[in-house]
Every structure is written in C-alpha cells, then in structure tokens.
Amino acid sequence: MGKIAAPPTLSTSPILGLFFGLFLAAFASDAVAQKETSTTISVSCGSVGIEFQVCESGVRAWEAKTGHRVQLVSTPNDSNERLALYQQLLAAKSGDIDVFQIDVVWPGILSNHLIDLRDVVDQKVLDQHFKAIVTNDVVDDRLVAIPWFTDAGLFYYRKDLLEKHGRKLPETWQEMTETARFIQKAERDAGNDRMWGYVFQGRAYEGLTVNAVEWLDSFNAGTIVDLDGKITVNNPRAADALTLAASWINDITPQGVLNYSEEECRGVFQSGNAVFMRNWPYAWPLMNAKDSPVKDKVGVAPLPKGGEDGKPTSTLGGWQLAVSKYSKNPEFAKDLVRYLTSIEEQKRRAVVGGFNPTIDALYKDEDVLKANPFFGELYETFVNAVARPARATGVRYNQVSAEFWNAVHATLAGDGDAKTNLASLEKTLERVSRGGRW
Ligand code: GLC
Numbered sequence: 001m002g003k004i005a006a007p008p009t010l011s012t013s014p015i016l017g018l019f020f021g022l023f024l025a026a027f028a029s030d031a032v033a034q035k036e037t038s039t040t041i042s043v044s045c046g047s048v049g050i051e052f053q054v055c056e057s058g059v060r061a062w063e064a065k066t067g068h069r070v071q072l073v074s075t076p077n078d079s080n081e082r083l084a085l086y087q088q089l090l091a092a093k094s095g096d097i098d099v100f101q102i103d104v105v106w107p108g109i110l111s112n113h114l115i116d117l118r119d120v121v122d123q124k125v126l127d128q129h130f131k132a133i134v135t136n137d138v139v140d141d142r143l144v145a146i147p148w149f150t151d152a153g154l155f156y157y158r159k160d161l162l163e164k165h166g167r168k169l170p171e172t173w174q175e176m177t178e179t180a181r182f183i184q185k186a187e188r189d190a191g192n193d194r195m196w197g198y199v200f201q202g203r204a205y206e207g208l209t210v211n212a213v214e215w216l217d218s219f220n221a222g223t224i225v226d227l228d229g230k231i232t233v234n235n236p237r238a239a240d241a242l243t244l245a246a247s248w249i250n251d252i253t254p255q256g257v258l259n260y261s262e263e264e265c266r267g268v269f270q271s272g273n274a275v276f277m278r279n280w281p282y283a284w285p286l287m288n289a290k291d292s293p294v295k296d297k298v299g300v301a302p303l304p305k306g307g308e309d310g311k312p313t314s315t316l317g318g319w320q321l322a323v324s325k326y327s328k329n330p331e332f333a334k335d336l337v338r339y340l341t342s343i344e345e346q347k348r349r350a351v352v353g354g355f356n357p358t359i360d361a362l363y364k365d366e367d368v369l370k371a372n373p374f375f376g377e378l379y380e381t382f383v384n385a386v387a388r389p390a391r392a393t394g395v396r397y398n399q400v401s402a403e404f405w406n407a408v409h410a411t412l413a414g415d416g417d418a419k420t421n422l423a424s425l426e427k428t429l430e431r432v433s434r435g436g437r438w
Helices: 051-066 079-091 107-113 131-136 159-164 173-189 206-218 236-248 255-259 262-270 283-287 330-340 343-353 360-364 366-371 379-383 390-412 418-432
Strands: 040-045 069-074 099-103 146-152 154-158 196-199 274-279 298-301 316-323
Touching: 040 051, 040 330, 051 069, 051 330, 051 343, 079 099, 079 107, 079 206, 079 390, 099 107, 099 330, 107 316, 107 390, 131 146, 146 330, 146 343, 146 379, 154 159, 154 283, 159 173, 173 196, 173 236, 173 274, 196 262, 206 236, 206 390, 236 390, 236 418, 255 262, 255 390, 262 274, 262 283, 283 298, 316 330, 343 360, 343 366, 360 366, 390 418
Parallel strands: 040 069, 040 099, 196 274
Antiparallel strands: 099 316, 146 316, 154 274, 154 298
C-alpha cells in the first residue's frame, strides 16, 4: 500500500497557474476523511461534450475499488492548447499530473517524458486492442501509452430535411455542396433564416488539420507528408480540395466557422441550424439526448469522397493514457491506467458517452451497438481511418500541423488562393524538416 501523500496543490502550482482555462475538479469527498493508507494521484481528462463527466465516473469507480483518491484536471478543449500545457509541465519535470490523456498524434512528441507501460497489461490484453493504435503508442521499443478510445471523422446529416426536400445522401463533396445549398435556400425561404448547409471545424487549430487531411485524402491528394517523410502537400488535387472548401464559406457555411471547434459545430447542428456536419462520434449520444431539438432526426455516414475518382476518408483521432516519468506514485498511476483502459470500462464509456473502444470485440457487443448502431455499420470507417503524418515527422509533428492549419485557414479566409498557399507551405515545411531529415 502507498504512503500518505499530501494532495498535490495543483491550484497553486506556478506552472499551472500560468495556464489559462485550467481548473481543478472538486474532490468527491472531504480531504479530512482520507484514509491513512490512501494515496492521491491526478489524471488529466478532456472536457469536450460530456467527456469530463464520463472520465470522472470511471475514476470514481477506481477510487471505490482501491481506496485511493484521484484529482481530475480538466484541460483545454483544443488539443494543441492541451499539448502546450503538457509540454510546460513536463519540461519543468513537474509531477503535478500523474496520468496524461494524450492524443494519437503525440506519442513521438512526448515519449521522453513518459514511462514504459509494458508491465501494465499482459500481451494477451494488449493484443485485444487495434494493432495499429498499439503500434502507434510504441516509440523506440517502449510502450509509452495504452489506447483508451479511438475516433474517426463522421458525416452527420439531417434525415428529416433530406426527406422533406426529396434529396439523397450526397456521396461526393461536390454533391454535398449542391445539396447543402439547395436545402439551405429552401429552409431559409420557408422562414428559417439561420439555416446553414455545412459546418466543420475551421478554427486555426489541430481540428482544422484533421478536417483538411480528410479533404485532401478524399481527393487522393495525400496526407501532407508521406510515410517516408516526403513533403507531398503541394499538388494540384490538394489545391482542388482546398479551393472547394474555401468556396463553402459564406455560401453553405457561416464565416464564423473560421473560429469553430467541435463544440461550436455541435451547437449549431444540434440546435437545428445545419443540414450537414463533420464531427466525431462523441456527438451522437448528445444529439439524441432527451432535450436535443434534433433527437431522432440525425443520420451518420462516412464523409463524402472528392469526386467520382475520390474516396471517403476519415482522419484517425483518439486518445491514450500515459504515465509521467515525474509521477511520485507511478504504481498507482499505472493501476489507474490499467483500470480505465480495460474492456469493462471501455464498454461503459461506449454505452454512456459514445466513445469508440480500441478493443475490437466491443464492436460486436450488443449493448455497445444498441447505444451506437453506427459502430457496426461504419466499422470499416473506424478501422481504415487515415493517420495524420505524426510518425514520419516525429517531434516536429505539431510544427508541421500548425503550418498546415495556418495555410488552410488563410485559404478559407480568402487570404491567398490554395495554389499559392500550398506552394509557400511546401517551402516552409522543407525548412522545418531540415531537408527531409525531420
Ligand atoms: C479529437 C481527436 C483528436 C484530434 C482532435 C482535434 O479529440 O480524437 O485525435 O486531434 O479531435 O480537434
């Protein structure tokens, strides 16, 4: 059993104090009641939609089982802001957070600060997870994180509006544009002047990289940098994809999308003011909650393809749990990771929160499928999602992504055309890559 440890004073930590938006969740019970033998550790959880509550209930169950206590740290919604926070903490070798929720694109960036988790789960258990995700969590032969949930971009559509206006589900981005424009106009003519055709994550942040990788790959235009580290982004098909996306702004998409992340999109779509939306699976249970204005009116499909020669593509997202090298209680932290990533907990999270398991067998689980019917129908979308170029670019991934999202954002905002912006992005990435060596 662990020794008594004073709860880390996160709220007074100078490093965390620096960071805007961070706050501590309340303790479940009074600190005085802490058992002599209990230890307090802390875990960072995302807070998009009901993510924080779902994390908290899992954590509370572990507390009840072990008698230890956990502080939950709510982190910024934009994943690159979360990364900046983590990097500050870890660079200072701070033990303020024991367990980190890390993005699928970060193992290479953070690996030096994370411990090897090979002894946390048996190989047999690890083998139940999607292999590609486990492989992604191995850096220099060390398992630096364990998969917690996976993500893939989905196309949400209003079934009722397609039916009302006699339109079929679009299969290409070009059809999507036309259908969105048609329904938007008809709905506006009928009095809903707040109706828009399509909303997506257009803010200058990691979510825009995700969306734009989907556009590019669906046009067979690659994924910025290929698996061998070659910069591929400056090509005519990529320019076509971005030119089409830029044409949406102020036509079928509000100008405000240039500052939308996941939750702003969900806000517009869920209040009934958009025909189509790109978002992650977490939006599904919220869309169908009792008080949702679009309850039972929403369908989910693969994202459209980039023309007849294109393909429907989703960017791979998702989150892992990792233990900090600076944790003072790594054994407890590992036990929490083991618990939270277990099949039972992944099932619970899928049922109550729509979080995609990383364990294949759960895609055949009746309760999981009842809560999320599209987990079965879109199984191929989840397993074939395309990766952002994080492996090839290693520690430089965030820089690459930031250059890319800025170039895309400028294009959407009408600041330079796609062709010019991609050409200058290529030059910048050449510098970032130090001549292809990354
Ligand atoms: C989701 C994905 C994550 C991605 C982020 C971008 O949280 O799971 O991988 O980086 O969205 O907004």
